[in-house]
Amino acid sequence: MEPSRFLDCLAADFARLRAVATTDPTAAVPSCPGWSVADLTRHVGEVYLHKTLAIRHGAEPEPWPPAELATEEPLVLLDRAHAALLAEFAAHDPNDPAGSWYKPGQTVGFWIRRMAQETVIHRIDAELGVRAPVAPIPDDLAVDGVDELLRVFVEYSAVEWADYFNEILADSPGWTYALRTDGGAWSVRTGPGLFSVTDGVADTADVTVTGPPAALLRWAWGRELPGESSGVSVQGAPEALALLRRCIVTATS
Known part of the structure; x- marks a missing residue:
C-alpha cells in the first residue's frame, strides 16, 4: 500500500473512532480488559503524540x-x-528518518503505516465497547494488517526480545501454520527459539486459518466477541493454536 492510501484509511478510521467514542465514554471495552472507551480514547491520543515526537526529534520519547x-x-x-x-x-517525505523501535523501519513511512493499522484496530475496540456495528475494513488494509502483525510484531519481536518468547517457543515441537485470505497467504514455522514467516502456504500445516481479509485481521488481533460468527475457519491442534496466540499476545502487549 502507498503512504497516501494509508493516510486515507487513517482519516476514515479516525473519524469513525471519534464519532463512536462520544456515544458512551464510560462503556467497558471487551477487547481491552480494564479499559473504558474514555481510557481507549486517551491511549490513542497518547500514541499519536508519541509518534509525532518520534518523527520530530528522531527518537521515541522516554519515559x-x-x-x-x-x-x-x-x-x-x-x-x-x-x-x-x-x-x-505533512511536513515530511515518507522516506525521511524517524525514530522507531523497529530497526528496519526508521522512517516516517513506517509510522504512517503503523498509525493507520493502530487506528483501525482501536476503532474496532471502540465499536465493540459501545456495541456499535463494526464498520467495514478495506481488504487491502486488512491484508496489510495481518502481514504487519505477523512480521513486524511477532517475527521481529521473537528475535529482538527473545527472552520474552523463549519459554513459549520451547513448547513447540516444530509446528507449522497456514493463514489464507483473499489477497494474502502466510506460512509460519515455530520451534525452540524460532518464529519465522514466509509468503504463501504449504500443502499441509498443523494449523490452518482461513477467512475474508477483515475477519482474519480481527481474528489475528483478538478483536472478536465470544460466540460471534466471524467467518474465520480454524483447523488444527488446539495446543499449537494456543502457542500462536501466546506469541501474538506477547508481541502486542
Missing part, C-alpha cells in the same frame, strides 16, 4: 506518557494529538 496528559480530557487530547500527527506527516 512516556508525561504526567500532565492524564489531566487532559480524552477527546480534547485525541483531537490535539491527531492534528499534531497529521501536521508532522
Whole structure:
C-alpha cells in the first residue's frame, strides 16, 4: 500500500473512532480488559503524540506518557494529538528518518503505516465497547494488517526480545501454520527459539486459518466477541493454536 492510501484509511478510521467514542465514554471495552472507551480514547491520543515526537526529534520519547496528559480530557487530547500527527506527516517525505523501535523501519513511512493499522484496530475496540456495528475494513488494509502483525510484531519481536518468547517457543515441537485470505497467504514455522514467516502456504500445516481479509485481521488481533460468527475457519491442534496466540499476545502487549 502507498503512504497516501494509508493516510486515507487513517482519516476514515479516525473519524469513525471519534464519532463512536462520544456515544458512551464510560462503556467497558471487551477487547481491552480494564479499559473504558474514555481510557481507549486517551491511549490513542497518547500514541499519536508519541509518534509525532518520534518523527520530530528522531527518537521515541522516554519515559512516556508525561504526567500532565492524564489531566487532559480524552477527546480534547485525541483531537490535539491527531492534528499534531497529521501536521508532522505533512511536513515530511515518507522516506525521511524517524525514530522507531523497529530497526528496519526508521522512517516516517513506517509510522504512517503503523498509525493507520493502530487506528483501525482501536476503532474496532471502540465499536465493540459501545456495541456499535463494526464498520467495514478495506481488504487491502486488512491484508496489510495481518502481514504487519505477523512480521513486524511477532517475527521481529521473537528475535529482538527473545527472552520474552523463549519459554513459549520451547513448547513447540516444530509446528507449522497456514493463514489464507483473499489477497494474502502466510506460512509460519515455530520451534525452540524460532518464529519465522514466509509468503504463501504449504500443502499441509498443523494449523490452518482461513477467512475474508477483515475477519482474519480481527481474528489475528483478538478483536472478536465470544460466540460471534466471524467467518474465520480454524483447523488444527488446539495446543499449537494456543502457542500462536501466546506469541501474538506477547508481541502486542
